[in-house]
Amino acid sequence: MKTRRSDRLVDMTRYLLEHPRTLVSLTKFANLYESAKSSISEDLAILKRTFAERGVGLLETIPGAAGGAKFTPYMTQENAAEFVATLVNEINDETRVLPGGYVYLSDLLGQPWVLQKVGRLIATQYLKEPIDAVMTAATKGVPVAQAVAESLNVPFVIVRNDTKVTEGPTMSVNYVTGQSKRLEKLELSRRSLPMGSRVLIVDDFMKAGGTIRGMASLVKEFEGEVVGVAVVVAGEVAHRVIDKYTSLVHVNTDKEGGLIDVQSGNYATEIFAPGNFTTQVNVTD
Amino acid sequence: MKTRRSDRLVDMTRYLLEHPRTLVSLTKFANLYESAKSSISEDLAILKRTFAERGVGLLETIPGAAGGAKFTPYMTQENAAEFVATLVNEINDETRVLPGGYVYLSDLLGQPWVLQKVGRLIATQYLKEPIDAVMTAATKGVPVAQAVAESLNVPFVIVRNDTKVTEGPTMSVNYVTGQSKRLEKLELSRRSLPMGSRVLIVDDFMKAGGTIRGMASLVKEFEGEVVGVAVVVAGEVAHRVIDKYTSLVHVNTDKEGGLIDVQSGNYATEIFAPGNFTTQVNVTD
Incomplete structure (x- = not known):
């Protein structure tokens, strides 16, 4: 009919x-x-x-x-600014600060509407860039990875540091954590990521960036390429072990676990930089 | 304008x-x-x-x-049958069988289109039923929970058996695993689930159901109510410790880890039972 x-x-x-x-x-x-x-x-x-x-x-x-x-x-810069302001406002709550300078985010990152916007905003940076897979570390990065993967319409893979028998054969790397300099291991199931993939690494929270650096070396083991790194919240640290990333929110916690300052991350310059979104949207078919 | x-x-x-x-x-x-x-x-x-x-x-x-x-x-029964047939076909692959009778599902449950359909199908059972939150166990249940939560438009919460310091205060229960009868612990951050919530429990894979029973007792600690239980794949076991659940796919693995049989789960009778979907769709405004 x-x-x-x-x-x-x-x-x-x-x-x-x-x-x-x-x-x-x-x-x-x-x-x-x-x-x-x-x-x-x-x-x-x-x-x-x-x-x-x-x-x-x-x-x-x-x-x-x-x-x-x-x-x-995509998300427009205006909508992005409004959404990030909401995130900043929600996170700016001293009861969220946990020992070690971590910030409790699980309630926010368990809300479908928040995740949908996080996914769309992070994907906006890669409007015209081919990406094969999104990678994250278990467990709290998973919702972010899934949301971004949904906007990009590509699979996501979950790297673990406690591989269970239920994953089958894995590839693994050792890495040094960014702040405490402990030696850790990250593993990914062999069959979950094709060799040579172009990978976007995402996470909920980044401090010095050790886990992300570990994921980057895992991508290398899979002979792939890291297209970018994006996190919802970046914590203030004296020294970051990765140099390029996109953050939606930036948080400064003091050593006693008090929240000092919550503000927008670098997303505006990273996602909406000239040559990224703006140019691409104008250069349509 | x-x-x-x-x-x-x-x-x-x-x-x-x-x-x-x-x-x-x-x-x-x-x-x-x-x-x-x-x-x-x-x-x-x-x-x-x-x-x-x-x-x-x-x-x-x-x-x-x-x-x-x-x-x-919602998903119609016709579309559900087609989707479940695709799942059965994908899972019916002996290289997926892992030691202990587990089945490798991470590639499927890392695909946005699969998750979107899983979420919509499981949500179809609760078309007119109020649900406050979706609960799952870390890590592999998370994508399923997020997909179902998205269709239901409610938050999801992640129960862990290795609570990190970054979760803040938690409520915990001990439970006995369904098959090996080990004593385990499940924890959930206090602030992630309001007391008295109506909870839908989901997971990627269920064997005897011990973890799910553990989650149900955790819901009870939060003075909530378990509205239902849904899993993507149920494995054949001699004795299941929970009596009511919905499964999309049913898998029978033998003791040596060979795949014996993969078929549709009980979803057709659970999700599309008279009084559920069919009646509800006819009784519109």
């Missing part, structure tokens, strides 16, 4: 939101809705305009019979 | 998909799109019809000036 335009607009929106960063052919839509490709092209023009106006994402359309559409979700 | 119907349809679809199980007032939409409530009501009728025809979810509309709309995503 040939569908009405209004029905197509609703269902195409749903379809594209559920299949981000995937090229969907005009033929696929034409068959799905038993409609002419010319009608589908007109529908896509409406979606593209609305997504842009509402700051939802980039819809790239390739015209012609062999054409299609690719939806890449 | 007053928006066109086509633009409203696209953006309302996006908005409702991103805010499942939430009552959105007509006033909110009318303001957002600077349109009359009567126009918004007509838009919602189109969305409702399309969502139903495409098996995407239930859009309940409350008419009148004080009315609104609530979108509850």
